[in-house]
Structures are given as structure tokens and as C-alpha cells.
Amino acid sequence: MIAGISIYEILTVTSILFFIGVYGFITRKNLISILMSIELILNASVINFVVINKYLYPDMLQGVFFSIFIIAVAAAETALAVSIIINLYRQIASVEVKDTEIMKY
Amino acid sequence: MDFTYVILIPLIPLAAFLLLGIFNQKIKPAVSGYIGVAGLSASAALSFYTAYQYFFVGGKVDGVYQTFVEKTTWMNFTDTLAIDMGILIDPISVMMLIVVSIVSLMVHIYSRGYMKGDDGYTRFFAFLGLFSFSMFGLVLATNLFQIYIFWELVGVSSYLLIGYYYTKTSAVAAAKKAFIVTRFADLGFLIGILIIGYYTGTYDFETLNNPEGSAILSWSSTSFMGLSFLTWALILIFMGGAGKSAMFPLHIWLPDAMEGPTPVSALIHAATMVVAGVYLVARLFPMYYFIEDGFALNIVAYVGGFSSLFAAIIAITQTDIKRVLAFSTMSQLGYMMMALGVSGYDGHEGVGYMASMFHLFTHAMFKALLFLGAGSVIHAVHSNYLKDMGGLRKYMPITNITFLIAALAIAGVFPLSGFWSKDEILVAAFEHNKLLYFVGVFVAGLTAFYMFRLYFGIFWGKDTQYKHVPHESPISMTLPLMLLAFISIVGGFIPFSELITADRAGFEAHLNIPLAIVATVVGLTGIGLAYVFYKKENDLADRFANAFGPFYKWASNKFYFDEIYMFVTKKIIFKRIAWPIAFFDKKYVDGTMEGIGNKTVVISEKIKGMQSGKVQDYAFGFIAGVVVLAMVFIYLWTN
Amino acid sequence: MDILSLFVIVPVLTILILGFTKGLKQARIVSMVGSIIQLGMSINLIFAYFKERKINEEIMVFTKDYVWFEQFNIHYAIGVDGISVALLLLTSIVVLAGVFISWKTDDLPKEFFISLLVLSTGVYGFFISIDLFTMFVFYEIAVIPMYLLIGIWGSGPKEYSAMKLTLMLMGASAVLLVGVLGIYFNSNADGGALTFNILEIAQVNIPFEAQKLFFPLTFIGFAVLGALFPFHTWSPDGHASAPTAVSMLHAGVLMKLGGYGVFRVAMFLLPAGAMHWDWFFIILAATGVIYGAFGALKQTDLKYINAYSSVSHLGMVLFALLMLNKTAWNGALMQSLSHGFMTALFFALIGMIYGRTHTRDITKLGGLLKVIPFISAIYVIAGLASLGLPGFSGFVAEMNIFVGAFQNEGMFYRIATILSVSAIVVTAVYILRVVGIMLMGQVKNKEYLELQDATWYETTGILLLLIPIIGMGVAPLWLSDMLLESIQPFIQGVL
Secondary structure, three states, rough: OOOOOHHHHHHHHHHHHHHHHHHHHHHHEEEHHHHHHHHHHHHHHHHHHHHHHHHHHOOOOOHHHHHHHHHHHHHHHHHHHHHHHHHHHHHHOOOHHHHHHHHHO | OOOHHHHHHHHHHHHHHHHHHHHHOOOHHHHHHHHHHHHHHHHHHHHHHHHHHHHHHHHHEOOOOOOOOEEEEEEOOOOOOOOEEEEOHHHHHHHHHHHHHHOOOOOOOOHHHHHOOOOOOHHHHHHHHHHHHHHHHHHHEEEHHHHHHHHHHHHHHHHHHHHHOOOOOOOOOOOOOOHHHHHHHHHHHHHHHHHHHHHOOOOOOHHHHOOHHHHHHHHOOOOOOOEOOOHHHOOOOOOEEEEEEOOOOOOOHHHHHHHHOOOHHHHHHHHHHHHHHHHHHOOHHHHHHHHHHHHHHHHHHHHHHHHHHHHHHHHHHHHHHHHHHHHHHHHHHHHHHHHHHOOOOHHHHHHHHHHHHHHHHHHHHHHHHHHHHHHHHHHHHOOEHHHOOOOOOHHOOOHHHHHHHHHHHHHHOOOOOHHHHHHHHHHHHHHHHHHHHHHHHHHHHHHHHHHHHHHHHHHOOOOOOOOOOOOOHHHHHHHHHHHHHHHHHHHHHHHHHHHHOOOOOOOOOOOOOHHHHHHHHHHHHHHHHHHHHHHHOOOOHHHHHHHHHHHHHHHHOHHHHHHHHHHHHHHHHHHHHHHHHHHHHHHHHHHHHHHHHHHHHHHHHHHHHOOOOOHHHHHHHHHHHHHHHHHHHHHHOOO | OOOOOHHHHHHHHHHHHOOOOOOHHHHHHHHHHHHHHHHHHHHHHHHHHHHHHHHHOOOOOEEEEEEEEEHHOOEEEEEOHHHHHHHHHHHHHHHHHHHHOOOOOOHHHHHHHHHHHHHHHHHHHHEEOOHHHHHHHHHHHHEEEEEEHHHHHOOOOOHHHHHHHHHHHHHHHHHHHHHHHHHHOOOOOOOOOOOHHHHHHHHHHOHHHHHHHHHHHHHHHHHHHHHHHOOHHHHHHHHHHHHHHHHHHHHHHHHHHHHHHHHHHHHHHHHHHHHHHHHHHHHHHHHHHHHHHHHHOOOHHHHHHHHHHHHHHHHHHHHHHOOOOOHHHHHHHHHHHHHHHHHHHHHHHHHHHHHHHOOOOOHHOOOHHHHHHHHHHHHHHHHHHHOOOEEEEEEEHHHHHHHHHHOOOHHHHHHHHHOOOOOOOOHHHHHHHHHHHHHHHOOOOOOHHHHOOOOOOHHHHHHHHHHHHHHHHHHHHHHHHHHHHHHHHHHHHOO
């Protein structure tokens, strides 16, 4: 609980963060940028978990636990995604989304 | 009386059929001939024994011949309706046993000579066995369904035997035609059976034929288009009978059926199978007579009368000797039908029924004889056509004499068997229907004429020069001829009126002298005319034919009935029904199903662009959806 | 281990063992042994059934019930009556004959036999289930391998045919699933739990509105497999492309699932719906009878002729089922059996002729009686059986159908019946046409003079199928009585 700052302000910030992530995810053409946008989305939700836990249910810890889970999963996921991207780069020498359409119908 | 042993009569030929059919390749031809003859001899002996037992020992109670039935259930339809299999012994079935076994035995013996050296010798005897089995089964049937079963089986035996020379296209076509035409007729028979089964609740002849039974008494309780359902059923059953017995207009298969080997024509298409229709009507005679005052029976009479006239006219013009005989058969069958049609029931009233059965018997003998004689001639000159024959009396004395006897018998010359039976028919017609009587007399004259045209054409007439000098057939062929000739001579003296009558009681038959004289005079006139025309080679006949002009041409083309049927089947059924259906199936039914599949593909082609493969597009759609939904929900909640 | 589950377990075991075999020789021996065991079991089952029937008055005997999926009350419930016993026998005979006919499958033999046996497993399972859901599952198991069997081992436009067949049958089973679920969700109409068990549902009075809605779905769902006009077009193409044994199994057994399903599910559970809709489906079925017969008249490919004749014959089955009386139902079931044997025999013979001459076009064949007399003679016999000659199974079945159909008063039924009866004439025409053109006459192609007649395995296959045809035809009493007895509770349930 941070004095002087209400839950609404923090949630506003995380919402902005989330939608920046979404915007980035939809509009970026570069796979790495897309990955970074996903991270933004995840982080926004992590903050939400922690904040809601702290402000609404101060005597419980599930939210905090869950945020740790998400961080772990995000790390693993990033590692996986990056390795896929590197492999892709080796194959087609590009990390642009438009170049990865060869499997399309 | 215990007649259980009668079951052996059909079973022995069946055993012969199975034996010869299964071990077809392994049995030597000579042996298979003996097996066939031995089997039929046993059946014939049993038939004679049965006849003796029935007619002279134990068949009568209080002067009335009884019906003996042994049966077992074959299949249940409902709790009350079932098909039974069994044997029924009554005067007509016993008489038919005699007819079938004599002719079949003769044909078996004859075939040993006639078919000698043929590839399918064993197959031939196997089929003969199958036919004999089916025919005996038909004769002994205890109920409508059993008779229908064996009816179909004789049909298929006939099919197999007509198509015996299966490499000959015409034989194959004839076999197919015979089967399909009779099958079409059997459709009527079957529907008739269904109607009878439904409205009377039984198929048993005994129950159906009982004049005091519910089947006959309750005929008026139902009606359909102005007639009782049972009358319709009887008309339809007669349709089946007409198909088998080659009545107009279902006769077209019989002349073509002559493509089969001649012994087969003698057995199936002259003496036994074709009389099945007559037998069927006789079998159901009380029903025909009592229901709706014999409405159906009148139809039988007129169809029979017309067929006999129609066929006799065509017979005069044919040049293939077997076809002459085939049309003659048709004509004589018409005679029998007519006799049944004009018959009454009690005592002397039932003379038509008796005459019909009598004629059936005598006709079977002399017509089989004629066919076998014709076979003997064909065997000698290797042709079916009158133009290739002539003067054969010098080469084939036995055939000549026996053929003459048969021809005299069918022409109704005293005292041969045909005289007596034909006379009774004319008596019956005279007493009940004058129109049919005149038809009958006229046909008798025509019969005598065409038969002696045939006789003179084959054995007298021009002296043809033969490439191979014809010779008399072997004893295996002439022996049956002589035996049948003997029966044809004496057959008329069997006291039929005491043995076989509609009411089973028997009556005294007297020769109706004036009618007999009229018939004899007409018959002799026919013979005389034939003598003038054909005894010596001359052009009288041709001039006479020319005088008739187009009518002669029509008749020699069988009034174009084959062409009409051909038109209906080829042009209408194949072209106008089957072909459009096949087309419709491919184009529309299948096309619709196909269309559903193809349309699916087309639509998916159109909308597959939505599946861009880019996660970002999907995510955009997803998020846009979420946003829209969220807005909707918020809007709904706040209101 | 109960006697019925073995019917599913033995083929599954056979399939497992087949997985370890190598080459054609091992595969066919294993399949043959498995199928013979199966045949032995079904013969044994008949005797066991008769024995059990004497002391057991239940509709179904040898019942077993295992909970499979508790939440939706799905059970693995099995049981048989005279009808399923007879159909099991049919299946085992046709499968064994099919194995014999495929004796020389060179191409991927192991996989071929495995698919064949998977198919048969589905069929066996279908016939023993009395739980709608289990039944449906087995139905799908039976249908799916068809795709592989036709698509891989077929001939001609095989991918197209396989796809068409599978899609149409799948479409039908989607409709069927809706019907089945409809029945399920109405099975508590009288209170109590929802159930898939056929016998329990039969006790419930499903509301008329629901029956009216779900009967057509269930009926069509099953009847497509029974080649109901106008949903029959998968059958000619499918048969034409399928390898011999598959055609046999398909026409001989799989198509029977349709009639059986209609009888067990649509008619039994939704009788009011059946009475409401009968006129409509009678028109379709009677049309199918005539239409199939005329359709066959014009074809020149042997398999097409036979496929259309199946449409006609199975139309007769559906027609009889719709007549709603004991005799007609008995006829329908006998027709199912009879058609199963007959058509399997036909396809086997066609396969043999095709294997020798490499053509199925009757106009190119001729005079075969001279060169391959045994096969040709059997073809004639099969033809005669198919056109309903007494002494063969087709006759007894058809007569039951006609007599039964004729029990219904009313002009509509009468006319439909008479139209269907008249199909027997057309049947005679197309059968004799084939016999006349193909078997009789002169040999058209000199090469055919060298052809060999049937080998031992072919003869065995033929005899396996021929014996029941003749047996049923000559002595129908025991079979018809067994079926009648089993139909009794059903007909009582309906009326």
C-alpha cells in the first residue's frame, strides 16, 4: 500500500501499459518487437496481480505467487520464442512477419 | 390311404439333378444319361402306383374322390398365415403326375439318342431333372404359395433349357424373353396371391376351394372398382396362368422358346410346363366358378377361345416346323382354357372341366409325340425349315407313321384320343356358349389343315435331294415315339368322366353324335384341303396365300406382336425410362450431392483470405471482438 | 469374460497380432485364423442363444452393463436377441469370405487386413450394443476405415470415391448424432435420469412433438447408410472404386447397419414419429426400389449394376420397416441377411472376373460360361437368387415383405406395395441382361480362352457365402421363427 496513491491510479498505468503492448503486438512487423510487446502485456498483468492483491486482499498472497509464476513462464516463453526466431533467421535470413508466410494455405 | 411315399416322386429327380449338377465334370456322359432315365423311371413307376391306388383302390369315399394332404410348415408369415410344403393328392394332381412322368420319361429316353455327343450332355440331364422335380412339385402343391414357388422353378428350368445352347445368340435372347415375359405374368399371379392371402387368410387349396367355405361365400364382402377383390385376385392369377400357358397377349415367348433342344420343347413347351396355367385354373376351379358368378371364368373362356383362333391362324403360315407346333400348342391350350371357361360345376354340367383335363392329357401325349417326331426329322435333315424337307416317308418309316398318328389325333379323327377329348370340349361349348362353340369348330378345321400341311410337307410333297441321305433315328429315339403313339391311339378310351370331374362325383359321358359328326366333317375337310394343297408339289397354296394378301403377311409375321413388344421394351422401357433415370441419377441426384461438396470448396476459396496466417491479424480480430463485446456488456449492464 | 464382448476383443487381438506380422503370408494366415475363430464364436452364439432363450424371457439376453462415462450416464451396455445373433453370423461369414477373397493382396497386406478388421470390429460392436452412445461410437469405427480401404487399395477414381463416401456418411452421422442426442435429452420424459440405454428409453413415452422432430433425423441418419433414395449416390461410386473384399464387406455388412439402426433406434424408440412420417419415407423407399432397379438396367459396369441393385434391394428393407408390422419387419431383416450374403457373393465374383479379364464392362465380356464355368455358374446362381427365385434366400425375404406390406389397408400402402412388387420384374430384366451378355454368347476376346477357373481360396469364399443363401432359401423356418420371436417385443412396443 503506497500512501497517497490509490489503486485507480496504478490500474490506469497498467492499463496504458497493456494497451501499448497490444498496439505493439498488432502493428509491429518485426518478430523481436512483437515479442517485446508481449512482454509488456505480461508485465502489465503481473503488476495488476500484485496491486490487486495488495489493495483488496492484503492478508492473502495468491496474487504475488501468481506474478512469480507469470514471470517464470514469460522467461521460458521468451527463450523459446527467441530460439524459434533465431532458427527462422537461419532459414530465411529475416525476422520480418511478412516473410514467414510460406506455410500459409 | 397313406400317400406319404408320393413325396419321393419329386425328390428322386431332385436327387438326380443334384448329383449331376454337383459332379457335372466328373460323371461320364453315358452314366449321366442312365442316372436320369433311372430316376425318372422310378418316379414314373411310383406315379402309376399312386394313380392305381388312388383311382381304383382307396381314393373314393361314397362315390366321391377325396383329397389327401400331407404337409408341413415351411415358413410362418403371421400367427395364422404360413407357407406349407406338402403333397396334395386329388384326381387332377394324380392325372398330372401320370402326364408329367410319362412325357418326362419318354423325353429322357429320347434325349439319350438325340443329345448324343453334345458337350453339355450331363448338364442337359441335370436340367431335365431339375425341371421334373419342379413340375412334380407344382402338380402336388397344397397351397397357392407352394404352387407359386414351383411355378418359378419350372420357369427357371425352362430358362436354363431354352438357353441350353448358350453360345447361340438367338437362344440366349429367347431364354431371356421367355423368363421375363412369364415373370411379368407372375407379377400378376403374386399380387393375386397377396390379395387372396389377405382377404381369406389362407393359401390352402382345400380351404379356398370348399364351395361352402368362407373364402367362397364371403366374396361379396369386399369390392374394388365394381368387382370383388377376390375376382380381381382370380383375374390376376389367371394372368400368371396365361403367361405360362402362352395365352394371348402373353404368348410371344413360346414360339421363340423353340430355340431350345427339341426334347425340351416336347417336354416343357408342349406337354407339361405350358399346361401349368390350365392346371392352375382347374386347381382353383371352384373359386373361379362360384365367386361373382364366374366373372373371372368368363374372361378365361374368352381369352382361351381367342388365343386358340389367333394361334391357329398364325400356325398355318409358319415355315419353321417347330414354330408351327408351338402355335399349335398355344391354340390347343386356348382350347383347354376355353373348356374350363364354359364349364359348370355339378354332374354333367361340369363336362367342360372334365373335357379340359381330358384334352390336357391327350394333347400332352400327341403333342409330345409330334415334337419328338419333329426332333427326329430335324436330327435327320439338320434343319427346322419345311423348305428343306419333303419325301421323308421313304427314309424314316417309323417317324412317318407315328407322326401321322399324332396328326390324326390332334385333328380329331375317330377313334384316336384327340377325337374324344375335342368332342367333349365342343359339347361343353355348345351347351354354354354358342359363340365359343363356333370358334372351337372353326379352330378344329384349321388345326387339321395346318397339321396336315406340316405332315405332307415333311413326309410327302417334293422329293428333296439331300446332301446326307437321311436315315431313321436310333431305337432310343423311336421307342418313345412308338410308346407315345400307342397312348395317342388308346388314350381316348380312358373313362375320364368317371375319374376327373369338377365335383369329384363322376358322371356318365355320352358321345354327342350330331356334334361329333360336325367336328369330324370339319376336321376331314381340313385334312382334305391340306391333301389338295400339299400332297404333291404345286402352287395352289401360294396362289391361295396371295389371295389373302396383306392378311397372310400379317399372320406370317405373327401379327407383329414381337415388334410391338420390342418397341415397348427397347424404345419405351430402355430409352424412355431406364436411360433418363440413369441420366437423372448422374446429373441431378448425384449432382446435388456433388454440388454441396463443390459449393463448400468454392465458399472456402472465397473466405480463406481471412485466414491470413499472421498472428497479428488474429490478435487484432480477437481484441476488437473483446472490445466490442465489452462495450455491449457495459452498455447492457448500465441500463 | 462374457460371450459378447469377445466379439469385439477377438478382432482387436487379431489386429494387435497382425501388427507384428511381416509380409502377405503371415498377415493372411493371422487374419484367417482370427476370422475363423470369430465365425466359430458366432455359430456357438446361435446355439447358446437358443439355449438361453428357453430360460430367459428378456428382450435381450447375455446382457452386460459397464459404466463408461458416469456424468452423462453412458454405459458400455451389450446384449443380443435373435436379430443381432443372425446379423453377427452374417458378419463373421462375410468377413471370413472377404479374407479368403483378398488372399492375394500384394499391396501393403498387413495394413489392408488391419483396416479390414477394424471395420469388422466396428460392425460387431454395433450389433451387440444396446446403448445408443456405444452404438454410435462403433458406427463411427466401422465407417472410418472405409476411407483408407478405398482411398489406398481402390481402383479408378479412388480418392474421389473415398472422399465422397466418407463425407456423405459423416454428414449422415452428424444428422444421426443430433437425433440420438434428441432422444437422450427426452429420455427423462416420465421422470428419472437421462439415459442412453435403448431398453430403458423404450419404456419412456417420449413426447410426440419430440418424436416428430427427431424421427426424421434418426431415420435419415441411419438410412443414408442403407442407401435411401436420394442419398444413395455414394454407393455406386464407392463400390466401383473399392477393392473386392471391401465392396463385399461394405455392401454385405456395413449397409446393413442402416436397416438395423432404423429398426432398433428409429422405429423402436420413436414409434409415434414413425407413424407420423411413414408416408413420406415410404414414398422415398418405394421410389428407391423402382429407381434402383431401373438405374441398374442401363449400366454397363458390373459393380455399378450391383450397386444400383443394392439400392433397390435395400430400399425394400426400409420400405418393409416402414410398414410397421411383424411380417414385413421379419421380411426386412431377412432381406438384410439375404442381401448381405448375395451381394457379397456378387462382389466376390465380380472381383474374380475383374482379376482375370481386367475389365468390368459387360459389353467387352462374353461367353465366360465356356472359359470359367464354375465362376460363371455361380454368377448365374447368384443372379437367380437376387431376382428372388424360390429356393434361395431372396425369395423368402421378399415374400415376407410383400405379404407384410399387403396387411396394411389403405390405397396408399397398396399402391406403394404393388409398385415395389413390380420391381421384381425389372430385377429379372437387368440380371438376365448381364447373364446373357457377359456369360453366354461367344467368347469375344481370344485371350480369355486362357483364363483359369476359381482357385481353392476363391472356391472356399464362394461356398461360404452360397451355403447360407441356399440354406435360408430351402429351410427358412428356423430363421424366420427366431426373428419373429425377437420382433415380437418390438412390435408390441410400437403399437
